[in-house]
Amino acid sequence: MDVLLPGSLDEALTMKAERPEAIPLAGGTDVMVDMNFGRLRPPAIIDVSRLGELTSHTEDNGKIYLGSGVTYATIVREMAAFKPLVQASRSVGSPQIRNRGTVGGNLGTASPAGDALPVLAAYDAEVVLRSQARGERSLPWQTFLMGPKKTAIAPDELIVGTSWRRVRGPGSFSKIGTRNAMVIAVAGLCLVVDEERRRVRVALGSVGPVIIRASEAEEKVSSALATAGCWDDPTKPMADQSIDEFAELVAAAARPLDDVRGTAAYRRHGCKVLARRAITWALSERRMPSWL
Amino acid sequence: MVVRVKVNGEWREAEVWAGTSLLSLLRDALNLYGSKNACEQGECGSCSVWLDGALVCSCLVLAAQAHERDVRTVEGLRDDGRLHPVQEAFVEAGAVQCGFCTPGFVVAVADLLQRDPDPSPATVREALSGNLCRCTGYQKILDAVSLAAARLRTQA
Numbered sequence: 001m002d003v004l005l006p007g008s009l010d011e012a013l014t015m016k017a018e019r020p021e022a023i024p025l026a027g028g029t030d031v032m033v034d035m036n037f038g039r040l041r042p043p044a045i046i047d048v049s050r051l052g053e054l055t056s057h058t059e060d061n062g063k064i065y066l067g068s069g070v071t072y073a074t075i076v077r078e079m080a081a082f083k084p085l086v087q088a089s090r091s092v093g094s095p096q097i098r099n100r101g102t103v104g105g106n107l108g109t110a111s112p113a114g115d116a117l118p119v120l121a122a123y124d125a126e127v128v129l130r131s132q133a134r135g136e137r138s139l140p141w142q143t144f145l146m147g148p149k150k151t152a153i154a155p156d157e158l159i160v161g162t163s164w165r166r167v168r169g170p171g172s173f174s175k176i177g178t179r180n181a182m183v184i185a186v187a188g189l190c191l192v193v194d195e196e197r198r199r200v201r202v203a204l205g206s207v208g209p210v211i212i213r214a215s216e217a218e219e220k221v222s223s224a225l226a227t228a229g230c231w232d233d234p235t236k237p238m239a240d241q242s243i244d245e246f247a248e249l250v251a252a253a254a255r256p257l258d259d260v261r262g263t264a265a266y267r268r269h270g271c272k273v274l275a276r277r278a279i280t281w282a283l284s285e286r287r288m289p290s291w292l
Numbered sequence: 293m294v295v296r297v298k299v300n301g302e303w304r305e306a307e308v309w310a311g312t313s314l315l316s317l318l319r320d321a322l323n324l325y326g327s328k329n330a331c332e333q334g335e336c337g338s339c340s341v342w343l344d345g346a347l348v349c350s351c352l353v354l355a356a357q358a359h360e361r362d363v364r365t366v367e368g369l370r371d372d373g374r375l376h377p378v379q380e381a382f383v384e385a386g387a388v389q390c391g392f393c394t395p396g397f398v399v400a401v402a403d404l405l406q407r408d409p410d411p412s413p414a415t416v417r418e419a420l421s422g423n424l425c426r427c428t429g430y431q432k433i434l435d436a437v438s439l440a441a442a443r444l445r446t447q448a
Contacts, residue, residue, distance in 0.1 A: 003293060003310045003356040028352040029334055035311055036332040036351060045310070047357050073346075094422020095400070097334055099346040100353070181421030182335060 002044040009053040012158060013132040015046055020155035022046040026069060027100030029093065030109045054104065054160060062166045065128075068104025068159045072116075075103070084122065084190050088115040088173040094182050104159045107144070110151045113206040117145070118190040119173055121203035121211045123164040131157040138163070141211070148209045167201075169193035170285035172278050175205070176270040177261075186262040187270035189250070191278035193286065198222060198231045200282070202275065207267045208255035214275075217249035221279065234286035243279055250275035295355045299324065300368030314358045315339045315350035318365060326366035326395045337423030338396040340403075341365045347403040349422075366395040369402060377447070378402045381440035382433075389427030397423050401437050409445050411437075 004022060006012035016022060022044035025031050034040035048054060054069030057079065064082075066075075072089035076098065079086060092098055092115050106114035107127055120141050127144040130136045133156060141162075144152050153159065171192035177183030188205035200221045202214040224242035225231055256267035295317060296305045306321035313332075318324045318341070328338035332351045339350040342364040350363075369376035378401045381387070388394050397420065404411060404419040411419065416437050425433060 001310045003354065005356060005359065025354060025357070028354060028357070032313060032352040032354065033333040035354075036313060041311070045354065045356075047354065049357050093334065094337065095403075095419055096337060096340055096347050096349045096422045097352075100348050179421075181418070 001041065004044060004046040006046065006048075006051065009051050009130075009158075009160070010132075012046060012048060012051055013130060013156075016158055017132045017156045019044050019046070024048045024108060024158060026102045026105050026108075027071065027097075029097055029101045030105060030111075048104075048158065059166065063163060064166055065161055065163045066103060067161045068107065068128075069102050070104075072098035072101050072103075084171040084173040084192060085116065085119045088119045088175075088188075088190065091115055091173070091175055091183075091185075097182075103162060107159050107162065108151065108153070110145050110147075110149050112148055112208060112210055113184050113188070115173070115175065115185060115188060115205065117141075117211045118188050118203040118205040120162055120164070121213055122171070122190040122192045122201045123167060124201070125162045125164040127159060128161040128163060129153055129157045130160045136160070142213075145210050167192050167194050169195040170282045172281050174274050174278060176274065184261060187254075187256075187267045187274060189271065189274040189278055191275070191282055193282050195231075198226065200225070200279070202250055202278070204250070204254055204271060206261075207271055212253055212255065214250045214253035217246050217253060217275070220249055221246040230283075230286070234283075238283060243276060246279055247272045247276040293356060295359050297355075297358045297360075298362045300364055308355050310356065312355040313351050314341070314343070314353035314355050314363070317355035317358070318350060318363075324365055324367055328392055328395060330392070334422075335424065336393070336396070337400060337420075338393050340396040340399040340423065342399070342403070347400060366399050369398065376402060377443045378405065378436075378440045381436040381443065385432050385436035385439055387428060387432040387436035389425075393423060393425045393427075397425065397433060401440060404437075405441055405444055409448065410441060 004015045023042040025045050026049050054067040057066045072092045075089040103116045106116040125141050126138040128138050173190045175185040175188035185206040187207050190203045192201050204212045228238045229236045251268045251272040254268050254271045256264040258264050293310050330336045330338040334349040334352045341350045378398050400423050
């Protein structure tokens with residue numbers, strides 16, 4: 001086994017082109033576990049953890065760019081304006097894990113339980129890939145994440161970042177697990193309200209082979225808000241029935257399985273509970289908008 | 293491959309297999325047995341060290357990733373033969389039973405107190421959420437954190 005230690009992104013892309021079988025290693029919270037347990041013996045590893053080009057986050061004219069090497073600890077410290085992303089990041093592992101784990105790692109591993117992924121899905125984020133031969137390309141998150149642990153990345157590419165349009169409105173991330181730390185989600189949910197487009201967006205993690213957007217629930221609750229006049233006047237109440245229907249439709253969108261962490265029935269129920277909480281939080285936040 | 297790491301202020305070098313973790317480098321090549329090997333998946337915190345000043349699980353760092361970088365281990369807390377105030381507090385509060393998790397806890401607590409000298413109980417619990425202890429029931433560990441925090445504040 002070879003370890004490649006590029007000093008710059010350009011050098012890393014050259015190495016990846018020459019050794020397409022090399023596995024990129026960032027925070028090690030997935031790859032090193034498999035290495036330690038003998039489940040993974042790649043012919044080569046390429047260390048992307050010291051590439052400064054991957055560790056920036058910027059905002060330009062409402063467009064956010066988040067480098068793939070930004071750790072969860074950095075997001076919690078520096079990206080307070082992105083509450084759902086901060087909440088998801090803070091729920092990842094432990095301080096030790098958050099000091100190392102990166103959003104690029106969540107994307108590369110493509111586990112449906114990656115906590116950052118429902119947030120990126122709710123933000124309608126794109127994944128930015130780069131190769132030496134073809135330069136940069138961006139894929140919508142749902143094109144990039146093809147299945148459990150399966151992505152659309154080409155063998156000579158590296159994940160360099162993710163980007164999205166800033167969403168004006170409240171939002172949250174919440175998840176269900178056995179503890180408040182060190183938990184792989186049994187179910188995770190991100191809800192964001194897009195005040196400009198008058199649309200609620202909901203994404204689910206850990207309850208299907210990929211991250212799921214609850215499109216029908218989004219549609220119904222967005223028009224229920226319109227019917228109730230809530231978009232123009234956030235103090236107007238929305239019917240309890242609309243909240244019930246929203247929670248039911250979110251749960252119906254899940255495609256959960258039974259596994260060691262929970263049954264399909266429990267996961268579906270969890271989605272309903274998370275959906276009800278998330279929409280309730282969002283509606284009360286709209287009345288007292290801290291996101292302004 | 294040859295990995296060169298600055299450990300507790302001293303440059304050390306070792307020839308290791310490319311897939312070796314930083315934890316294994318420390319224990320098996322450099323004979324630093326303070327960092328403990330338990331879960332090997334980042335769950336237990338027994339192998340906690342600082343890598344360029346950041347608290348990490350050394351089992352999840354490839355030794356090569358620490359090449360030419362700064363590592364500080366529990367052994368580096370001792371100052372001129374004297375225990376670190378966090379270590380003293382653990383002894384006095386009875387925060388140690390079998391002792392296996394203790395080095396990881398000591399490092400995590402020292403990390404917390406250097407960032408936040410007067411942490412709230414909730415902050416302490418969150419900061420130690422990545423360290424598991426199967427003996428003490430945690431209360432004595434939390435007592436040790438309060439004791440160490442109070443002492444470090446009067447020293448400062």
